[in-house]
Amino acid sequence: MTGQKVSSKSSETAGAPSDTLRLGLVQSRYFGSVSETIEAARRGVLEAVRRGAELICLQELYSGPYFCQSEDPDAFTYAESCQGQSVAAMRALAQEYHVSINIPFFESRAPGLFHNSSVIALPNGKLVGHYRKMHIPDDPQFMEKYYFTPGDRGFVAVSTPGVKVGPLICWDQWYPEAARLTAMKGAQVLLYPTAIGWLAGEKEAEGEAQLQAWQTMQRSHAIANGVFVAAVNRVGLEPHPRDGRDAGIEFWGHSFVVDPTGRMIAEAGEDEEVLVVDCDLSLIG
Numbered sequence: 300m301t302g303q304k305v306s307s308k309s310s311e312t313a314g315a316p317s318d319t320l321r322l323g324l325v326q327s328r329y330f331g332s333v334s335e336t337i338e339a340a341r342r343g344v345l346e347a348v349r350r351g352a353e354l355i356c357l358q359e360l361y362s363g364p365y366f367c368q369s370e371d372p373d374a375f376t377y378a379e380s381c382q383g384q385s386v387a388a389m390r391a392l393a394q395e396y397h398v399s400i401n402i403p404f405f406e407s408r409a410p411g412l413f414h415n416s417s418v419i420a421l422p423n424g425k426l427v428g429h430y431r432k433m434h435i436p437d438d439p440q441f442m443e444k445y446y447f448t449p450g451d452r453g454f455v456a457v458s459t460p461g462v463k464v465g466p467l468i469c470w471d472q473w474y475p476e477a478a479r480l481t482a483m484k485g486a487q488v489l490l491y492p493t494a495i496g497w498l499a500g501e502k503e504a505e506g507e508a509q510l511q512a513w514q515t516m517q518r519s520h521a522i523a524n525g526v527f528v529a530a531v532n533r534v535g536l537e538p539h540p541r542d543g544r545d546a547g548i549e550f551w552g553h554s555f556v557v558d559p560t561g562r563m564i565a566e567a568g569e570d571e572e573v574l575v576v577d578c579d580l581s582l583i584g
Contacts, residue, residue, distance in 0.1 A: 319577050319580060320578040321353050322488070322574075322575070322576050323354070324347075324567070326343075326533070327339050327361070328550070336361070344396075345392070354401070354462065356531050359468055359533065360405055360494060364377075365548065366446075367443045369540050375446070381406070385402065401417055401464070401490050402417060404416055415432040416468075421459060427457050427459075428455055429452065431451060434474055440498055454480045454484065462487050462488055468491065469493045472516060473516055482526050487583050488528075489520060493530050494533050497509065499547065519561070525584045527580075532553060536548070536550075537550065552569040553568070556576045
C-alpha cells in the first residue's frame with residue numbers, strides 16, 4: 300500500500316489504552332483479478348496489524364471489481380457463500396493475528412438469490428454480525444438492484460473485543476434511520492464499507508460538492524447518535540465494461556473516521572492508503 304497515513308494519536312505501535320479502540324481502514328482498488336485484489340487487501344490488513352489495529356474494515360465488495368456499472372449476468376460468477384475465498388482469506392488473518400476484521404462480500408445465498416453483505420471475523424476465527432445491505436441503489440452505473448436483494452436480517456450491533464460495532468454498507472449511509480436503529484442496538488462504532496465515486500464529466504463541476512455531501516451526511520450520523528463513524532471507500536478508475544475508461548467510475552477514496560461530535564479525526568486521500576486511528580470510546584455519551 301502506498302501513501303499510508305496514521306492520525307497523530309496512533310503513530311505508535313504499542314497497544315492503545317483500555318478505553319481506546321485502535322481502528323484500521325484499508326482503502327484499496329481492484330487489481331485486475333480476484334486473487335491479486337485479495338492479496339493486496341491482505342497486505343493492507345497486515346500493515347494495519349503492524350500498527351496495532353484491533354478492528355479492521357475493508358471496502359465494499361473488496362475482493363473484485365465494482366461490476367454494477369452495467370447489467371451483466373456473467374458478473375454473478377463473483378458471488379460466493381460465507382465460506383468463499385473472500386471471507387476465508389480474511390478470517391484466517393483475523394485468527395492468526397488476533398484481530399477483528401469486517402469483511403464485505405458478494406453473497407450467493409441460494410440459486411437466484413444474492414446479497415451485498417458483510418461479516419465480522421473475530422480474533423478466534425468465529426464469524427459474527429452477518430449483515431445484508433438494506434438500501435439498494437438503482438442509478439446510472441450503480442445498477443445494484445439487478446444483482447442484490449435487499450437485506451432481510453435487519454440492523455445489527457456486534458460485540459467484538461472492547462467495542463460494539465454496527466456494520467452497514469454504502470447506500471445505507473444516506474438514511475438516518477439505518478444509523479439510528481443500529482446505534483439503538485448499542486453500536487459504538489458505525490462501519491460503512493463503500494464504493495462511491497465520480498462518473499465521467501462530473502468531477503470538475505460537481506466533484507467537491509458530492510464529496511462534501513457524502514462526508515457531511517455521515518458526520519451527522521455521528522453527532523445525532525453520539526457514536527464514532529468510519530467509512531472506507533475504494534479508489535481507482537474502473538472502466539465501464541462496454542464504453543471503456545472514459546465512461547467509467549473514478550472512485551474517490553477519502554476514507555475517514557469521525558468522533559461523536561462529528562469532528563474529522565482522520566481522512567485518507569484518493570490513492571491506496573491504510574488509516575490507523577485511535578478512537579477514544581470515553582467520548583461516547
